Amino acid sequence: MGKTLFDKVWDAHVVDTIENGPQVLYIDxxxxxxxxxxxxxxxxxxxGITIARPNQIIATADHNTPTIDQxxxxxxxxxxxxxxxxxxxxxxxxxxxxxxxxxxxxxxxVIAPELGITQPGMTMVCGDSHTSTxxxxxTIAFGIGTSQVAQVxxxxxxxxxxxxxxxxxxxxxxxxxxxxKDVILYIISKLGTxxxxxxxxxxxxxxxxxxxxxxxxxxxxxxxxxxxxxGMIAPDETTFNYIKGREFAPKGDNFDKKIAYWKTLKxxxxxxxxxxxxxxxxxxxxxxxxxxxxxxxxxxxxxIPEINNATFEKSLAYMGFNKGEQLLEKExxxxxxxxxxxxxxxxxxxxxxxxKGKQKAANVTAWLVPGSQQVAKxxxxxxxxxxxxxxxxxxRQPGCSACLAMNDDKxxxxxxxxSTSNRNFEGRQGQGSxxxxxxxxxxxxxxxAGKIVNxxxxxxxxxxx
Numbered sequence: 041m042g043k044t045l046f047d048k049v050w051d052a053h054v055v056d057t058i059e060n061g062p063q064v065l066y067i068d069x070x071x072x073x074x075x076x077x078x079x080x081x082x083x084x085x086x087x088g089i090t091i092a093r094p095n096q097i098i099a100t101a102d103h104n105t106p107t108i109d110q111x112x113x114x115x116x117x118x119x120x121x122x123x124x125x126x127x128x129x130x131x132x133x134x135x136x137x138x139x140x141x142x143x144x145x146x147x148x149x150v151i152a153p154e155l156g157i158t159q160p161g162m163t164m165v166c167g168d169s170h171t172s173t174x175x176x177x178x179t180i181a182f183g184i185g186t187s188q189v190a191q192v193x194x195x196x197x198x199x200x201x202x203x204x205x206x207x208x209x210x211x212x213x214x215x216x217x218x219x220x221k222d223v224i225l226y227i228i229s230k231l232g233t234x235x236x237x238x239x240x241x242x243x244x245x246x247x248x249x250x251x252x253x254x255x256x257x258x259x260x261x262x263x264x265x266x267x268x269x270x271g272m273i274a275p276d277e278t279t280f281n282y283i284k285g286r287e288f289a290p291k292g293d294n295f296d297k298k299i300a301y302w303k304t305l306k307x308x309x310x311x312x313x314x315x316x317x318x319x320x321x322x323x324x325x326x327x328x329x330x331x332x333x334x335x336x337x338x339x340x341x342x343x344i345p346e347i348n349n350a351t352f353e354k355s356l357a358y359m360g361f362n363k364g365e366q367l368l369e370k371e372x373x374x375x376x377x378x379x380x381x382x383x384x385x386x387x388x389x390x391x392x393x394x395x396k397g398k399q400k401a402a403n404v405t406a407w408l409v410p411g412s413q414q415v416a417k418x419x420x421x422x423x424x425x426x427x428x429x430x431x432x433x434x435x436r437q438p439g440c441s442a443c444l445a446m447n448d449d450k451x452x453x454x455x456x457x458x459s460t461s462n463r464n465f466e467g468r469q470g471q472g473s474x475x476x477x478x479x480x481x482x483x484x485x486x487x488x489a490g491k492i493v494n495x496x497x498x499x500x501x502x503x504x505x
Contacts (some may be wrong), residue, residue, distance in 0.1 A: 045178060045306055049163065053163045065197060065200050069158075071148045072148075072373070075103045076168065095136075105140055105437075107439045107448070115448075119414060145412065146413055149173040150384060153257065156285075156288040158174045159177060163199065167183065167185065173260055175272040178302070181399060182240075182269050208241055209317065210247040210248065214322075215324065217495050218326060219390070221381070221477075226256065236269075239315065254384040259271065260272065275303075293329070323397050325339040325341060326481070327477075328458075332359065336355060340492070344363055367492050371456075372476070374451050376483070378461070381460060382400070385422075388424055388426065389482055391483070400487050401487065407442055407449060409441040409442070431488075433487070442457070442461070443469070451474075458492065460483050461475070474479070
């Protein structure tokens with residue numbers, strides 16, 4: 041029997057197998073930030089244990105970082121302390137840190153791919169659930185808890201049961217203005233937030249093959265939102281071209297040798313999955329969420345479904361919506377384009393292409409937050425900043441920002457926010473805030489109109505600026 045992509049990468053990293061039990065999995069790259077690493081560092085220090093392979097660790101400051109006046113001391117005491125602790129821990133343990141102000145600083149799941157750190161066939165972990173982002177390159181990448189962070193620190197390995205294998209196929213032609221974010225929101229709305237529990241998911245079909253790397257990262261990023269341990273897409277020429285020439289990518293003959301291996305990382309035709317789903321691309325439209333989990337999504341032209349259960353009704357009550365209600369024309373005062381899901385240069389190109397020549401609605405506060413210093417630099421160099429500012433938008437500095445309420449960028453209580461982030465839980469963007477997940481195009485259109493509009497009918501197919 042043939043092997044899946046997941047099998048090939050997993051099996052190549054098994055150090056040992058406990059009889060009738062878990063396996064010891066070697067970890068190629070360990071990504072850390074300021075939130076989930078302090079306790080692990082402290083545990084090692086208290087036990088007098090040193091870090092096994094500090095050169096396999098990359099650190100950045102992202103969750104707590106302010107997105108304005110980053111050159112000034114951080115006002116929030118807890119955030120300031122966490123960032124200071126990260127700096128101290130990395131210095132003491134000889135770990136590479138891209139701290140606030142560094143030219144490579146940014147969201148950990150944005151900077152690792154753009155620097156060429158993320159490569160096909162790797163195993164990658166981080167104390168952050170959206171580590172699944174890196175699976176877009178054909179890596180096994182997943183989030184871990186603080187105790188596991190310590191485990192990787194001391195051994196560069198993890199003790200794990202091998203997950204089951206799931207494949208989601210999407211084939212056909214996507215309608216105009218349907219972006220990768222819409223594709224993954226559609227999949228989660230159809231399968232539910234527990235559908236991937238216990239599985240590692242491979243995305244297959246021409247729709248994913250035709251996506252850019254940025255689009256694939258958006259899809260894999262949200263694998264965790266359907267309960268999967270992670271998501272993967274087989275590497276191909278799009279992957280190789282993206283990696284080539286990046287700061288820490290293989291160079292010269294070594295790159296050619298790597299490609300020869302990377303080309304073997306695809307599912308064999310006779311491989312078997314434990315579970316499989318297939319969807320028709322033509323059925324997907326621009327998507328929005330209406331509830332308090334990412335599975336509560338509808339096509340932007342649809343109405344909220346009539347479901348009778350207490351959890352569903354509690355979610356609608358929190359959001360202030362009703363069964364059978366359509367969200368088109370709903371006034372929105374906050375828009376957020378950013379997060380590790382949608383803060384790459386492609387996302388801002390798409391937004392700028394729509395925004396160009398228009399003006400932001402007076403009632404809207406819009407936060408445009410690049411995922412890294414390098415993305416911020418590209419936005420300026422490509423003239424996108426000028427487009428945004430002429431339309432009344434203001435770019436902020438890189439960071440996780442309004443994806444989660446761990447920094448200054450919080451949505452006020454009771455306000456709706458159309459957000460390109462990944463989670464719409466109660467209070468995710470601030471206590472009492474109400475999150476509606478959407479693509480960068482839908483978010484940009486909302487900011488201009490001051491309300492939710494159907495971009496399928498409004499504009500032609502977006503072109504990259």
